């Protein structure tokens with residue numbers, strides 16, 4: 001069993017703890033600045049609760065910490081947990097600026113505990129199978145299209161954009177969730193050399209809502225489309241959600257369509273492989289709770305002493321966000337290596 005403390009008791013923690021009984025994780029203490037939320041989660045999980053982060057971190061029965069606060073707090077709480085000698089599973093985005101990313105990567109290198117970025121897509125069997133096919137069977141890649149978007153009613157979109165406090169805490173849609181899709185792109189395809197991107201919002205509101213970027217790889221380009229739109233009822237699941245891949249390579253065209261991240265039990269991933277010799281395969285993939293497989297992977301990583309994805313993966317996802325933003329501002333292609341090198345200094 002791995003004894004876990006939780007910092008921040010909001011919506012996402014409900015997803016993390018849904019299938020705790022199918023993991024080797026035991027929650028011993030939870031913390032939130034809002035006492036009602038801390039208490040409710042403590043009572044739900046039958047564990048101690050507090051509004052004092054230092055008190056949670058001082059407990060001997062907390063070996064590891066899940067950081068699930070708003071985005072702008074992640075770097076601070078994660079570093080406090082690392083300094084207290086805890087293993088850390090940090091919600092994405094692990095940071096909201098490159099400077100924070102450099103600090104967290106440094107702290108993670110020096111700490112005794114492991115630091116895992118909560119890019120849970122890497123733990124899902126469907127993405128693992130996509131990666132295996134692309135890296136081991138498909139042959140030389142010729143072209144890739146990745147689309148990840150969610151449908152949001154127009155009124156809710158306006159609520160988000162006009163809520164200055166929400167924007168302050170979460171920064172933007174590209175920062176808060178684009179990092180998921182950028183991380184999985186790096187994990188499946190490797191490192192891009194450059195990016196040409198354009199972020200858009202609706203009207204003159206500040207929240208980056210939709211982004212299109214072209215990533216330049218050795219020998220191919222990956223077209224990446226990410227964001228929120230107002231058209232509900234589209235996509236394979238008719239919910240407005242799309243998380244799709246199309247990889248055209250020397251020996252196969254592979255397509256993957258993933259179900260809504262928070263409604264995994266209703267739909268299964270659809271993976272199709274059109275082989276160059278005419279065969280079409282559609283392997284049956286399991287419906288799978290992202291958060292359950294992530295907690296199981298975290299416990300295994302703590303036991304092994306290595307994190308995947310680690311703090312540098314979190315930093316690199318933010319580096320790609322920054323490169324897209326700069327490209328949007330300058331209208332130029334940005335070299336990705338220059339952003340990555342900042343973490344080495």
Ligand SMILES: NC(=O)c1ccc[n+]([C@@H]2O[C@H](COP(=O)([O-])OP(=O)(O)OC[C@H]3O[C@@H](n4cnc5c(N)ncnc54)[C@H](O)[C@@H]3O)[C@@H](O)[C@H]2O)c1
Pocket residue numbers: 007008009010011012013031032033034037053068069070071073091092093118120176261
């Ligand atoms: N992995 C995913 O797919 C996924 C999905 C949704 C959200 N998230 C991430 O999870 C995080 C939380 O999102 P949410 O939807 O649960 O938000 P939320 O607003 O529902 O919950 C945040 C909680 O943190 C508490 N809090 C705020 N500042 C704090 C601090 N300094 N110390 C302790 N507690 C503090 C708030 O009181 C609140 O209870 C965000 O970073 C978000 O990006 C990840």
